[in-house]
Amino acid sequence: MNKESRINLHLDRVMRPIESANGLPNECYTDSSAFTLDRDCVMAKSWACVGFGTDVPENWAVPISFMGYPILLTRSSDGVLRVFHNVCSHRGMQLVLEAGKLGTGLxxxxxxxxxxxxEGNLKGTPMIGGTSNNEHKDFDPTVNGLKPINTTVWMDNIFINISNDAEPFEEFIAPLIQRWSKWVSSETLMELAPGIDTKMELVVKSNWKLAVENFLEAYHLPWVHPGLNSYSPLEKHYDIDRGENYAGQGSSSYTAPAGVTGTISSWPNDEMNFAEYPVLYPNTLLGLQSDHFFTMTILPINETTSLERVQLMFLGDVATHEKYADHRQSMVDSWREVFSEDIFAVEGMQSGRQSPAYQGGVFSPVMDQHTLHFHQWVAKRLTDN
Ligand code: FES
Ligand SMILES: [Fe+2]
Structure with missing residues (x-):
């Protein structure tokens, strides 16, 4: 039996009720062909987060590789961010090789x-009709521009839908916005802005899905995050409802750091202790608190390595003013500590997937419901293919 049919056979077990389900098989975490399937069937067909708006200043073009696909992030002088396949329509040269400002607008x-x-329009084709002719009657530049990718920027996160046929982003995010409407609206979320010097990156030697799965559950809190668990204990965490495209946990014992002025204007006073940490599938990990917000995007490098990129957002001056630089830095440091504590566990799960004795594992019917929800979300997309 080939690898793909073995995976497909196993996916039936993933779709069972939690009491008898197994998780995704080892191959989904260790195999380069499964990595390609993840890219083409899971990431490309949904809304994947590939970076932050702050990565792309005006008049810049920023090339990235997303799971091997060359992608180009651009921002024109009017501030509009567009994303294209980073390939020249002529002979397929990777169009932009390094990030930089394009003063000419071309x-x-x-x-x-x-x-x-x-805007991706093909503007110049020097000598296409011979050394003295930049046009040719049989060549139509209007149909040979760059190939665009559907893009939305939400909370400064750049989401792309590579297949260009997913539901509109507004529909994709709507259930989560609805869930959060007791605290914030689309408008009051706009009070948050990217904090200066609040990005961080962590490399994890694991498949991207294990980083997602680890964020989906609070079960590991007492053992992996004893510090966090001392002021935001496991028993004060709850599972948020599982939406079509998200799941995660919330805490009812969040305390904003002392000395912080300001909370999101719509947030009710008697709910300040609530905070939620959903994963917006497939790869966007979010943290919403009354005084700040964070995103961690999981960027798969290969089947056993991922890059976690984080950016924090704050309110008004707290996001940008020099006098809050220490506060921003201390928030970055405290999140870095928590996220770093997870790395040994995520990498340990990756090592464990080399074992022939492990066949997807089992789930706590109470504590692991989100993990299975994510496995089933992935499995559905792998089998729909
Ligand atoms: S490949 Fe780009 S101009 Fe020829
Ligand atoms: Fe954790």
Whole structure:
């Protein structure tokens, strides 16, 4: 039996009720062909977070590799962020090789010097009709522009839908916005802005899904995060409802750091201790508190390595003013400590998936419901293929 049919056979067990279900098989975490399936069937068909708006200043073009796909993030002088496949329409040269400002407003291929504007239109094709002719009657530049990717920026997170046929992002996020409407609205979330110098990166030697799964449950809190558990204990955590595209946990014992002025204007006074930590599937981990917000995006490098990128957001001056720099830094440091504590567990799960004795494992019918929900979300997309 080939690898793919073995995975497919196992996926039936993933779809069982939690009492008898097994998790995704080892191959889904260790195999390069499964990594490609994750890219094409899971990530590309949904809304994957690939970076932050702050990564792309005006008039810049920023190339990234997303699971092997060359992708180009651009922002024109009017502030609009657009994402394209980073490939020249001519001979398929990777169009932009390194991030930089394009003062001319044109993106130029280094091979034969074709140029594109920030809207992706093909603007220049030097000598296409011979050394003295930049046009040719049989070549139509209007159908040979860059290939766009559906893009939305929400909470400064750049989401892309590579297949260009997912539901609109507004529909995708709507159930989570609805869930949070008792505390925030789309408008009051806009009070938050990216904090200056609040990005951090952590490399984990694990498949991207294990980083997601670890964030989905609070079960490990007492043993992996004893410090956090002392002021925000496991028994004060609750499972949030599982939406179509998200799941996660909440805490009813969040305390904003002393000395912070300001909370999101719509947040009710008697609910300040609530905070929620959902995963917006497939790869966007969120933290909503009354005084700040964070995103961790899990960027898969290969089947056994992932990059976690985090950005914090704050209110008004707290986001940008120099006098709050120490506060921002201390928040970055305290989240870094918590996220770093998880790494040994995530990497340990990856090592365990080399064992032939492990066949997807079993779930606590109470504590692991979200983990299975995510496995089933992934399995459905793998089998729909
Ligand atoms: S490959 Fe880009 S101009 Fe020829
Ligand atoms: Fe954790």
């Amino acid at each position: 993106i130029r291929c280094k091979y034969h010097s074709w140029t594109y504007d920030f």
